[in-house]
Amino acid sequence: MADAGTSGEARAEGGDVGGPLLDVRAVGVTVGGVRAVEHATLSLREGAFASLIGPNGAGKTSLLHAISGFYRPSAGEIHFGGRRIDGWPPHRVAASGLVRTFQRGRVFARLSCLDNMRLGARDHPGEQFVANLARPRARRRREAEVTSEARELLAAVGLGPKADDLAGTLSGGQRKLLEFARALMCRPKLVLLDEPMAGVNPTTGRQVMERIAQLHAAHSLTVFFVEHQLDVVMAMSDHVVVMAEGRVIKSGPPEEVRSDQAVHDAYLGSRRRREAVGRRGDEALAARAPGRDEAGLR
Amino acid sequence: MTGLLQLVFDGVVVGAVLALAAAGVSLVYGGLRIINFAQGDYMTLGAYVALGVSSGLRLGMVAGVAAATLCTSAFAVVLEPVLWRPLRRARAGVLSLFVTAVGLSLVLRQGILFAAGGGFQQYRVDAYSAWQVSGLRFPTEEVVAGAAALAAILTLATLLSRTQLGKALRGLADSPELTAISGIDPDRLAVVVWALAGALAGLSGVLLALVETSFDTNLGWDQLLTVFCAVVLGGIGSTYGALIGGIVLGLVMELATWSGFAGGVPASYQLVVAFVALVAVLLVRPTGILGRSRIL
Amino acid sequence: MSSVFNVQFWAYVGVIAGIYGILAYSLQLQHGFCGLLNFGQVAFMALSGYTMAILVVKAGLGLWAASAAGLAVAGVFGVLMGIPTLRLRADYFAIVTIAVGEIVEYLASNMTSLTGGAAGSINLLGPQNAASYDGAWQDAVSRVQSWLGHAIGSAATATVATMAVVWVLLVLVALAVWFLVRSPWGRVLQAIRDDEDAAAATGKNVFRFKLQVLAVGGVIAGLAGLLFAFESATISPTDYDPTITFYAWTILVLAGTTSIAGVPLASVVFGILFAGVLFFTFPPFSYLGSADRSYLQLMIVGAALILLMRLRPQGLLGNRQEMLLG
Numbered sequence: 001m002a003d004a005g006t007s008g009e010a011r012a013e014g015g016d017v018g019g020p021l022l023d024v025r026a027v028g029v030t031v032g033g034v035r036a037v038e039h040a041t042l043s044l045r046e047g048a049f050a051s052l053i054g055p056n057g058a059g060k061t062s063l064l065h066a067i068s069g070f071y072r073p074s075a076g077e078i079h080f081g082g083r084r085i086d087g088w089p090p091h092r093v094a095a096s097g098l099v100r101t102f103q104r105g106r107v108f109a110r111l112s113c114l115d116n117m118r119l120g121a122r123d124h125p126g127e128q129f130v131a132n133l134a135r136p137r138a139r140r141r142r143e144a145e146v147t148s149e150a151r152e153l154l155a156a157v158g159l160g161p162k163a164d165d166l167a168g169t170l171s172g173g174q175r176k177l178l179e180f181a182r183a184l185m186c187r188p189k190l191v192l193l194d195e196p197m198a199g200v201n202p203t204t205g206r207q208v209m210e211r212i213a214q215l216h217a218a219h220s221l222t223v224f225f226v227e228h229q230l231d232v233v234m235a236m237s238d239h240v241v242v243m244a245e246g247r248v249i250k251s252g253p254p255e256e257v258r259s260d261q262a263v264h265d266a267y268l269g270s271r272r273r274r275e276a277v278g279r280r281g282d283e284a285l286a287a288r289a290p291g292r293d294e295a296g297l298r
Numbered sequence: 299m300t301g302l303l304q305l306v307f308d309g310v311v312v313g314a315v316l317a318l319a320a321a322g323v324s325l326v327y328g329g330l331r332i333i334n335f336a337q338g339d340y341m342t343l344g345a346y347v348a349l350g351v352s353s354g355l356r357l358g359m360v361a362g363v364a365a366a367t368l369c370t371s372a373f374a375v376v377l378e379p380v381l382w383r384p385l386r387r388a389r390a391g392v393l394s395l396f397v398t399a400v401g402l403s404l405v406l407r408q409g410i411l412f413a414a415g416g417g418f419q420q421y422r423v424d425a426y427s428a429w430q431v432s433g434l435r436f437p438t439e440e441v442v443a444g445a446a447a448l449a450a451i452l453t454l455a456t457l458l459s460r461t462q463l464g465k466a467l468r469g470l471a472d473s474p475e476l477t478a479i480s481g482i483d484p485d486r487l488a489v490v491v492w493a494l495a496g497a498l499a500g501l502s503g504v505l506l507a508l509v510e511t512s513f514d515t516n517l518g519w520d521q522l523l524t525v526f527c528a529v530v531l532g533g534i535g536s537t538y539g540a541l542i543g544g545i546v547l548g549l550v551m552e553l554a555t556w557s558g559f560a561g562g563v564p565a566s567y568q569l570v571v572a573f574v575a576l577v578a579v580l581l582v583r584p585t586g587i588l589g590r591s592r593i594l
Numbered sequence: 595m596s597s598v599f600n601v602q603f604w605a606y607v608g609v610i611a612g613i614y615g616i617l618a619y620s621l622q623l624q625h626g627f628c629g630l631l632n633f634g635q636v637a638f639m640a641l642s643g644y645t646m647a648i649l650v651v652k653a654g655l656g657l658w659a660a661s662a663a664g665l666a667v668a669g670v671f672g673v674l675m676g677i678p679t680l681r682l683r684a685d686y687f688a689i690v691t692i693a694v695g696e697i698v699e700y701l702a703s704n705m706t707s708l709t710g711g712a713a714g715s716i717n718l719l720g721p722q723n724a725a726s727y728d729g730a731w732q733d734a735v736s737r738v739q740s741w742l743g744h745a746i747g748s749a750a751t752a753t754v755a756t757m758a759v760v761w762v763l764l765v766l767v768a769l770a771v772w773f774l775v776r777s778p779w780g781r782v783l784q785a786i787r788d789d790e791d792a793a794a795a796t797g798k799n800v801f802r803f804k805l806q807v808l809a810v811g812g813v814i815a816g817l818a819g820l821l822f823a824f825e826s827a828t829i830s831p832t833d834y835d836p837t838i839t840f841y842a843w844t845i846l847v848l849a850g851t852t853s854i855a856g857v858p859l860a861s862v863v864f865g866i867l868f869a870g871v872l873f874f875t876f877p878p879f880s881y882l883g884s885a886d887r888s889y890l891q892l893m894i895v896g897a898a899l900i901l902l903m904r905l906r907p908q909g910l911l912g913n914r915q916e917m918l919l920g
Contacts, residue, residue, distance in 0.1 A: 168919030404896025
């Protein structure tokens with residue numbers, strides 16, 4: 001059942017230049033007693049612009065939580081940049097260069113956009129209690145560096161004029177951009193994006209994605225994003241990983257994934273199942289936007 | 299051995315009485331996100347209403363208990379549109395609601411002092427009547443109070459598990475968003491929550507006063523910490539948890555004084571024991587006995 | 595007993611209000627800027643006050659060294675309390691801290707050989723031998739009094755001098771809080787307040803920052819505890835009643851949880867509100883006995899709290915728009 005490499009367990013290879021940056025091996029995740037991820041195996045090469053798709057309940061977000069350290073995997077291993085990171089707390093994962101964003105565009109609402117950005121920076125002596133008091137010059141020097149970097153990046157995502165506004169006053173799309181820009185402040189190697197287009201109107205969503213793609217090129221980043229808008233996924237990513245029922249069922253370039261029968265079955269099967277089961281209580285939230293998953297495959 | 303059995307009896311009685319109040323706190327927090335700091339004073343209110351009805355109006359203790367339950371419930375319900383609903387409309391946060399409850403607690407406690415005066419009170423019951431069974435002593439009012447509390451616990455548990463309303467209440471604690479989209483009128487639900495919480499507090503207060511035989515206006519206030527401990531022990535927002543937490547806590551506090559247990563803890567340290575038990579449970583289960591763990 | 599125009603009386607109210615104000619700053623740092631709901635802050639006051647008194651009386655330490663030790667104990671206790679409790683969800687944490695406040699008072703009453711028991715610090719050397727610890731404080735206050743005497747003459751009583759010392763310390767604490775929250779360290783605290791998960795996702799060790807803020811807040815509360823002990827010359831467990839924490843919360847909410855300038859203002863308003871009820875000597879209040887009037891006093895404080903939450907949930911100087919940002 002859990003054998004990697006057999007027909008239903010396609011091993012995802014994002015490429016072979018210099019070994020994978022992220023290597024997820026047979027990971028299982030249990031959430032509140034339910035197995036959200038059964039056995040996920042995938043790897044990403046450095047520089048990829050990869051996406052993670054799958055029907056609702058496939059375990060995409062749970063896998064993202066596990067990679068970023070918010071959930072502890074119940075099985076398997078996660079390697080990042082050659083180091084094993086499963087079981088690390090989220091802040092340690094982030095500090096190692098693997099940064100994530102959240103579905104809702106989580107910004108620090110009562111801080112200014114500039115402060116949000118400055119918080120993304122690494123190695124700030126002012127953030128250590130003792131150094132903050134004892135090394136005022138080091139603090140000020142780093143603060144100046146961080147501030148100019150923050151302003152540059154804010155301008156790059158088009159939020160330059162908003163620098164001094166409280167982040168809580170931003171629109172949904174602006175929050176997503178601020179969150180992404182904040183993630184870049186720590187000069188990450190890999191950014192995980194949880195539905196960068198969710199909760200904003202389609203045009204804004206597309207603009208958000210375009211900005212992300214530009215910065216991906218400019219900062220030699222690796223990006224891995226969960227997304228439901230399959231047309232965008234297919235058009236923009238160079239590598240697609242498909243999950244269904246807690247497993248990775250397919251992984252490869254978009255054109256290969258698009259024509260894969262197993263992927264079609266997974267999407268259609270899940271829709272049929274949902275129609276049969278109807279709106280059970282625990283699906284009520286997930287089912288608020290029915291049909292969204294299938295948009296691009298129809 | 300008889301000493302131990304006696305403590306088990308006392309623990310179950312006290313625990314069952316506290317469990318009622320704790321269930322009220324849990325319902326209110328689960329449903330309305332209000333840490334009801336005034337729950338202890340609601341209990342005191344119940345005890346004094348019963349005093350007025352049973353001793354003042356000479357209607358007997360049964361009428362007193364009924365009046366305590368109903369009047370405290372009515373009081374809690376009246377405050378809903380007057381006090382809590384406007385705050386809910388204004389999107390008040392947990393802190394604003396808590397501070398309001400602290401204010402209410404002060405007003406209520408001082409108000410009872412103002413109306414009833416200080417000093418200790420007793421119900422007109424025979425404090426010395428008791429059943430003796432092979433060395434064990436079962437004071438009549440403790441037996442009656444314990445039985446009443448257990449009956450109320452069973453009723454509440456049935457209500458929560460069997461009725462549509464109870465299921466709605468439990469769902470609310472798990473996920474307020476889910477209930478919001480399920481079409482239940484929040485104002486109506488709030489009234490129900492307060493009616494139940496008030497009734498539980500009033501009943502718990504009069505039963506506690508019976509068990510303690512004499513009481514003053516700090517009756518409920520003094521038990522507030524224990525009640526909160528029971529809620530946390532059982533898992534915040536889980537009403538079943540609060541019921542279990544109350545009984546466990548009552549047992550732990552009584553049994554800790556058993557001489558067979560390393561000579562027994564002095565009775566004045568019972569509260570410390572309760573707290574240590576709480577911390578011990580939280581170290582193992584950070585969300586209490588029946589609490590749900592956090593899901594992102 | 596006191597007249598509305600009695601300077602001594604109002605100076606005393608000023609002393610108490612100032613001490614509560616300092617305590618409110620400790621809560622402001624922890625809640626207003628880091629989102630922690632700590633309802634047991636009085637425990638830190640009691641620990642530092644008792645540590646100081648015990649070290650002076652029993653170990654013969656000087657008052658200032660003992661005071662420093664008291665502050666250190668309060669800070670360390672913040673870390674000790676945080677380690678098991680910070681893993682809890684915010685609402686569990688809040689309720690556990692209430693318990694911590696009660697338990698410390700409880701232990702102070704019952705560990706008679708260490709603390710003097712219910713009789714308080716006067717009993718530290720046993721019943722025959724009244725203990726005191728505040729000699730050096732009295733000297734310091736009389737020195738301040740003589741300085742003040744040059745400026746304001748006979749109005750400079752010991753109480754006025756005490757008030758001056760307390761309010762100077764309050765301003766210093768305010769400046770410290772102001773510096774901390776504007777530093778990068780304080781920025782991380784505010785990020786944790788706004789969204790703990792997002793703070794962790796940007797690489798901040800949330801647990802460590804919370805431990806630090808519990809320790810720093812503990813030291814500030816410890817300072818309030820020391821002043822309380824100095825001011826009253828002898829302390830007993832009931833002096834560190836858990837309701838003190840709620841008074842400090844009242845001041846913080848009155849001020850606006852993130853308004854540093856609001857705290858002194860709120861302390862004054864609270865002091866006037868709390869003490870002012872004593873002057874309700876006109877009808878119908880004059881028909882009441884003194885006990886009834888004191889009940890009424892607390893009722894009015896409670897009612898004022900409720901009213902405040904209805905009318906100005908963001909506090910006197912708080913910003914409602916900012917409060918509602920999510």
